[in-house]
Amino acid sequence: MSTTTRPLLSAAGLHVAFPGRRGAAVARAVDGVDLDIRPGEIVALVGESGCGKTTLARSLLGLVPPTSGQVTFGGAPLDYGSRSLKAYRKRVQLVLQDPSGSLNPRHTVYDAVAEGLRIHGYAGDEREAVAGALSRAGLRPPERFFLRYPHELSGGQRQRVVIAGALVLEPELIVADEPVASLDASVRGEILALLLSLRDELGLSALVVTHDLGLAWNIADRVAVMYLGRIVESGPAEQVLTAPQHPYTRALLSVLPESGEVPVVLTGEPPDPSRVPGGCRFHARCQVLASGEAERTGVAADCRTTLLPVLTGGDEAQVACHWAAALRGDRPEKVGLGKEWPGKEGTATGSRTPR
Template sequence: MADPTEPVLEARDLAVTFPARRRQPAARAVDGVNLALGRGEVLALIGESGCGKSTLARAMVGLIEPNRGEVRYAGKPLRRTRSGLREFRRHVQLVLQDPYGALNPRQNIHDAVAEGLRLHGQRAGLTRRVGEALEQVGMRPPEHFFDRYPHQLSGGQQQRVVIAGALTLGPEVLVADEPVSSLDASVRGEILKLFLSLRDELGLAALVVSHDLGLAWNIADRVAVMYLGRIVEVGTVEEVLLRPQHPYTRALLDAVPSTSDLDAKTVLRGEPPDPTAIPAGCRFHPRCPLRATLPEDRAQLCLNDVPVLAPALDERQVACVHADAAPPAAVPHDRAEVTT
């Protein structure tokens, strides 16, 4: 029987480096990440574009082989053999950002949803299981959609079909990479509600990758903030989004439009993170607004190495030696001010 206190999906010291190109240094896209996802939990992974979120997500579903570290499912390391990956992907499924691009335009909806079952040799009761999966994502009656093609569906319906295809194998974890970013604002809320209903009805855990703080606020139990290949802050959604301790998290929150005093907001300056030129010490220090306000001796501490956060399900963790010295962010005090 599964241990409810044990992470269902976990990254331990995970690192992914892409080779150098045209005399450019190698890119350390993921650099020593520890991250744990609990059973039935929704964990939002947020950060700027280029910080390594999508690379980490793909490594955690076995699509990218890490240069260091390991991925663990239910306490056991992922075996990168053909049979090991096949078994792993029965339990951990990826939901991509662009639903239309994820669907074969020449394949009808029945066959698209059934693809995973066929690949795993599970043909018994195929149509019944496809219908059940479509019902689980709110496409009723399912028979109405069997003979349709992706171009005949709305963007929201296409995303539901992609999620239905992931559900047919009975996974325990969904890893969703920007699952609503390509959808109209009018249907984003419906897809987010679907993730919550799948968590409540099926006990699914979900790692949701996004740059949207409103998405995290609306559906996540916990939030992990990523910057330049590492997790810099992790905690419950209330802890991280209402009481941020890392200067980078504060800057992200200050960028959210709200009714707060604009003079109190922090503007994130400097160049975007470059995984081919990672600075020594705290990798955020060249852009850190807090460091500029500190005495020279304290600011020098930022040039030393910073702690790598350990995988944990119930601990507030911050990778900043000056976390307690920063002023509060200009964050909203109710959910109405942070929306998708």
């Protein structure tokens, strides 16, 4: 992916906060994010439940206006007026996790796919457009599925109908929130292969939101790892997944069967966006700090007290970690630690299985 290509979708300094109930602390669900998605690129946004990735995705879709910061599409700031948002959502479509919940059980497949066309006042041949979308989603011959209802389809077929409902409007980008989480293992590969073929054949961009780094391994061009409202590591998928630098990324990767690593069990409380700690936001659960390795490296105090800047949204490998910086000879610019420390991308070794 060329770094000179202008991003299709960008977030700059994005914050999304939700007021607490009855005087409770504000929840900083997205707490400073820069992210770029380029034409024809698949970006995987990875993190455990509660890290803010779904809120970030919803904000990029215009469903949740940011508290501060800006989303741009095609170089133009996102306009939150109802007419502008309607036009925007024709170009950027959402694919949800649970196809059973996404589809109205009383609507036929034809009506489910045609719904977007009707909302946006499509003036062409509706039947032809629906057939084309179903065919591109892998449901062939499409006419065979027109009059079927969701309960008559398999889980994989239902997910293909949801994808067809997004494709029928010929979007430039899709946001897929856990697109295969509810599917059997035998079907997951088929849906991932479909997303890759849509990228290759249609030039479609995608943001894939997932907790599964194994999925990112198989589909993504670039990976952004999110923890407690911020992206803590990002870069080309092969580089991040074969040479992870952030302890959190290493912990996520360690549980993959193919990693060959001893699984890292994170201690402490799960992320709470209303109680973001000082210093590195991961330090309370960090296995490197707990083991004494950060102390031996001389960065333990920084981990607990020194804030890390927001990573830029570019293509280069970046990591927000004092320990990773110390391993580079106490030169944080070598691992691209955000805007305040500009520098070249880090190095990676190894290779991954071809996608």
